[in-house]
Amino acid sequence: MDTNSENKTSFFHRFRKSRLFWPLVALALILIFDAIYAPGFFKIGILDGHLYGNLIDVFNNGAPLILVAIGMTMVIATGGVDLSVGAVIAISAAMGAVLINPAFGNELISNEILTQNVSKTPLPLIVLANLGAGTACGLWNGFLVSRAKIQPMVATLILMVAGRGLAQLITNGQIMTIYYTPYFFFGNGFILGIPVAMYIVAAVLLLAWFLVRKTSIGLFVESVGINDKSTYYSGISEKNVKLLAYTFCGFCAAVAGLILSSYVHSADANNIGSNYELDAILSVVIGGTLMAGGRFSLLASVIGAVVIRTFTITMYTIGVPANALLAAKAVLVLLVILLYSEQSRRLINSLFEGKKERRDA
Amino acid sequence: MHRIKKFLFKNGPLLATILIFFIVYAIGGQLYPAMRKPQVFFNLFINNASLLIISIGMTLVVIMKGIDLSVGAMIALTSVASAALLQQNFPPLLVILMMTLMGILFGLTMGAITHYLKVEAFVVTLMGQFFARGMAYVINRSSITITDDFYKFLALTKIHVPFFENAYVYITSLVAIVLLVVTFIILVFTRFGRTVYAIGNNEQSALLMGLPVARTKLIVYAFSGFCSALAGIVFSISLTSGFGGYALSMEMDAIASVVIGGTALTGGVGNVFGTLFGVLINGIIVTILQFNGTLTSWWTRIGVGILTLIFIGIQSLFYVRKKHT
Numbered sequence: 109m110d111t112n113s114e115n116k117t118s119f120f121h122r123f124r125k126s127r128l129f130w131p132l133v134a135l136a137l138i139l140i141f142d143a144i145y146a147p148g149f150f151k152i153g154i155l156d157g158h159l160y161g162n163l164i165d166v167f168n169n170g171a172p173l174i175l176v177a178i179g180m181t182m183v184i185a186t187g188g189v190d191l192s193v194g195a196v197i198a199i200s201a202a203m204g205a206v207l208i209n210p211a212f213g214n215e216l217i218s219n220e221i222l223t224q225n226v227s228k229t230p231l232p233l234i235v236l237a238n239l240g241a242g243t244a245c246g247l248w249n250g251f252l253v254s255r256a257k258i259q260p261m262v263a264t265l266i267l268m269v270a271g272r273g274l275a276q277l278i279t280n281g282q283i284m285t286i287y288y289t290p291y292f293f294f295g296n297g298f299i300l301g302i303p304v305a306m307y308i309v310a311a312v313l314l315l316a317w318f319l320v321r322k323t324s325i326g327l328f329v330e331s332v333g334i335n336d337k338s339t340y341y342s343g344i345s346e347k348n349v350k351l352l353a354y355t356f357c358g359f360c361a362a363v364a365g366l367i368l369s370s371y372v373h374s375a376d377a378n379n380i381g382s383n384y385e386l387d388a389i390l391s392v393v394i395g396g397t398l399m400a401g402g403r404f405s406l407l408a409s410v411i412g413a414v415v416i417r418t419f420t421i422t423m424y425t426i427g428v429p430a431n432a433l434l435a436a437k438a439v440l441v442l443l444v445i446l447l448y449s450e451q452s453r454r455l456i457n458s459l460f461e462g463k464k465e466r467r468d469a
Numbered sequence: 470m471h472r473i474k475k476f477l478f479k480n481g482p483l484l485a486t487i488l489i490f491f492i493v494y495a496i497g498g499q500l501y502p503a504m505r506k507p508q509v510f511f512n513l514f515i516n517n518a519s520l521l522i523i524s525i526g527m528t529l530v531v532i533m534k535g536i537d538l539s540v541g542a543m544i545a546l547t548s549v550a551s552a553a554l555l556q557q558n559f560p561p562l563l564v565i566l567m568m569t570l571m572g573i574l575f576g577l578t579m580g581a582i583t584h585y586l587k588v589e590a591f592v593v594t595l596m597g598q599f600f601a602r603g604m605a606y607v608i609n610r611s612s613i614t615i616t617d618d619f620y621k622f623l624a625l626t627k628i629h630v631p632f633f634e635n636a637y638v639y640i641t642s643l644v645a646i647v648l649l650v651v652t653f654i655i656l657v658f659t660r661f662g663r664t665v666y667a668i669g670n671n672e673q674s675a676l677l678m679g680l681p682v683a684r685t686k687l688i689v690y691a692f693s694g695f696c697s698a699l700a701g702i703v704f705s706i707s708l709t710s711g712f713g714g715y716a717l718s719m720e721m722d723a724i725a726s727v728v729i730g731g732t733a734l735t736g737g738v739g740n741v742f743g744t745l746f747g748v749l750i751n752g753i754i755v756t757i758l759q760f761n762g763t764l765t766s767w768w769t770r771i772g773v774g775i776l777t778l779i780f781i782g783i784q785s786l787f788y789v790r791k792k793h794t
Contacts, residue, residue, distance in 0.1 A: 189591070258781050261536070261591070262734050266781075269721050270774025276767035377767075386595060399589045431610055431713065435603025438596050 127396045127403075131411040134394060134444070138418050146425045154301065162421055164303065169371075170417030171305035172197070172364035176384055177391035177413040178316050178406055179246075179360030182353040184392050187333040187401025188253060188260030190354060192245065193361040193388055195271025197381030200242040200365025202275040205284035205375035207234045208291065231290050238366045239359060245271065246358015250351035268385065275377035283376040286369065295371030305367050312363060316356070316406055329353060333401025390437075391416050394444050416440075482731035482783050483743040489776075490746050493753050501760040507636045513752040514642040518707065519544060519700035520719065521645040521748045524726045525652050526696025528744045529689050531727050532656075534669045534736025535590040537690065539579065539597030540697040541719035543572060545712065546601040547701025552613035552711025561619040568698050575601070576694020580687040598720070605713035612712035615705060624706045641703040648699070652741045665689060669736030725777045726751050733784050750776065 142149040152161035167174075176193045183190045207229040229237075245267060252263035286292075297304040320326030328349045331339045340346045364384070369375045393399065394415055395408035419440055423433050477484065497504045514521075523540040530537045547568050554564045579597045583590045615621075627637040656662035664685045667675040676682045705711050724734075730747030732739025754772045 252778075256782070259734055262728065262777075262781060265721065265724065266774045266778050269718075269725060269777070270771045273767040273770030273774065277771070281767060386599070389592075389595070393592060399592060429606070429610065431606035432603055434599045435607055438600030438603060 127405040127408045128411060131395055131408050131415060135411060135415045135418060138415065138422055142418075142422050142425070146422065149422065149425055162425065166414060166417045166421055167306050167309070168303040169421075170413060171303070171309050172368045172371075172381070173384065173387055173391065173417060174309050174410050174413040175312055175360045175364040175367070176357075176388040177395070177409045178313060179357030180388040181392050181395065181397055181404050181406055181409040182316070182320070182329060183260070183357045184389070184397050184399060185329045185333045185401055185404035186350050186353045187336065188264075188350065188353070189389065189399070190246075190249060190264045190357045190361075191261065191385045192249060192264040192267035192271055193357065193364075194381040194384040195268050195275065196242045196245045196358055196361035197365035197368060197384055198272055198275035198375070198377050199245060199278065200238045200362040201369030201375040201380050202278040202284070202377055203241045204234050204238045204291065204366060204369050205286055206278050207237050208286055208288045209284070234291065235366065239362045242362020242365060243355055243359045246355040246361070247351070249358060250354030253354060254347040254350040272377055275375075279375055279377050281377075283374060283378075285374045287373075292370050292373065295367045295369075305371075308363060308367065312360060313406065313410065319356075320406065325349070325352065330401075330403055333404075387416055388413070390440075390444075482780065483740060483746075485783050486729055486731055486743055486746045486750070486780070490750050490753065493750065493757070497753065497757045497760065500757075504756070504760055507630075507633045509756065511630060511633075511636050511638050511642075513749050513756065514638050514645065515707075516755075517748050517752045518639075518641040518645040519704040519716070520722055520726065520751065521745065522648055522696050522700040522703060523693075523719065524723045524730075524744045524748050525645075525648055525741055526693035527720075527723045527727050528730070528732050528739055528741050529652070529656070529665060530590075530693045531724070531732050531734055532669045532736060532739040533665050533686065533689050534672070535583070535686075535690070536594060536724070536734075537576075537579075537597075537693045537697075538591065538594040538720050539575070539601055540693065540700070540723055541716040541721075542598040542601035542605070543575065543694065543697035544701040544704050544716040544719060545714065546605040546608075547572065547698045548705035548708075548711035548715050549605040549608045549613065549713050550711070551702060551705050552615050553608050555615050555617045555620065556613060561617050565702055568702055569695055572694040572696075572698020572701070573691045574694070576697075577687055577691040579694070580690025583690070584683055584686050602713065608713075609711075610713065612710050615709045615711065620706055620709060624709055639707070641706055644699070644703060648696070649741055649745055656741060661685065661688070666737055669738075671737075722751060722773070725773050728777050728784075729780045731780070731784065 149162045152163055154160070176197070180190055180193065249260075249264050249267060252258045252266070253260050256263070294304055294308065299307060320329065328339070328344050331342070331344065332346050332349045336346045336350075339349075361381075361384075365381065368380060372380070374380075389399075391412035392404075392409045394412035395405060395410075396412075397404040397409060416437075419437070420433065423436055424430070428436060494504075494510075503509070523544065527537055527540060550571070551564050551568050554567070555561065575597065579590075579593050582588055582593045623640050626640055628640065628643060630636040630638060656665065664675065664680045664682075667678070667680055668682055668685060672682060701716075704715060708715070726747035727739070727744050728734060728747070729750055730740070730743030730745070732743060751773060754776075755769055758768055
């Protein structure tokens, strides 16, 4: 009995020390809020053999954000930041939309051709082009940061500014609506009642997890984030580690762009994926990865993204208008910042430690 | 000879910026003869007054190795708030005073959070951006027209430029230029300006030298907040309306202008005079696109992006070499 309780406290202690603790607390707080103010939030139903409900929506709808957050975690762990993810999403989406209906030369595009449920490019090629374009963007960022030695914020800022211009160049400035049904599979499809997007997220997360935890890349990434000079002197190619991180982030954003454009059936170069960079950074910060780089946890960032999505959907559910939500999000950030600031953490930790000591005595 | 070389070396990026501005302008003048009119040049000041104002504030923040991402949203918030207050028949001068105070307080708060809670400026000002944009929409979700006479007077009074026939600017452009000159003097000739550069170069050593780091940092962020509020007033004057969706991602334009103007994002190096030319280059690209008529606006973004890249290249060429020698 005694040992059992001791085990419990030590488990609790370990859990509190774990990186997942604070993100989960945030999630729990939001869910408790839901339970009180929006009881319908937890309803999960089955419609046409598909699961639906707010909680499923958090994952289905939030899949792009989760993906971007995974990529962003890697970049932030190296001590950088990628502001271009929103633009990369737009580029990837634009690639897909254009390849479905490429207008080469002076071919007249009538509405009839545009709205046909056919694609002029085979689907695998479209997906490949989407992912390729995004990965190339990531490679470009990585090149600027690792080889040209430009500060990450600036290097990616360039693509953030120019990227949407490029996306508009690809779509010729139009909002391209997609009518090709097989393309919708990624954003709207279901396998065994669960959204396809969730499988994709799981696959990418697994890939990332394998990369960082089963090979030494994760260790390299953390060591670059803590001190890139000493990493270099320990014989690790710090340049290639950074290159890989940014390329991976570009890849993640490209997958997000694929899902997002498939979900909304269109590619709007100006608006698709807007504010994603902010939400993704927020997710990573909530996940407890320091902006300065170093130790990171992919799972914590995923939970961070889920927190953001849950918060967003909660606000919609209780009727906060989409625009005013921005202010609410700012309050959330403020709370997170306060939670994570050294001072308040020390205070909370000392409270816990104090209690424990008293009990021991 | 040595002194000339030293001067060129020291001011390389700035001179390159000015040179590029004139080259681009000359190309524009060659392509479109109408661009040779002096008014086209002064239009740059009319159209970019608010961008210039926020870029001035941003320059100080960037020299200090910080960043302020909230300026664009702050313009929107100021424009909506002042439009809403004017709708309630508040006296316009009081509104302007309140808005500037709000801007200063906003900047001060963000500066305090960055400095005392040791949170990255990037994250804090991002929060400020969300908050300001959201509050703007909370005040009013649609565009509010300003019908106040004083604002209209400010918006429509032309000031003729001496030595040029028929060339004019508006009062708002003058505000921007006065602010530029004042900031230049403060930055170059006062102890406060020196402290800003010192903090940007190395905050730790600035602190050890006994410089008032905390105070300076707070003042600089408050100044940036002041600039963004002022830019918001200018913005609402020139459009005689307020809307939460104004100045979307304008902070990026400001940062690009600052970088093109030769201020290094690594801190410690920079000049508001260069920022002026950064803004002008931004404006001249837009002007050429307007004169062309067939090219679309997305070329602005690509052009600004490429230019930013080139200037970062120039900067690293100059400053990296300087640090090595």
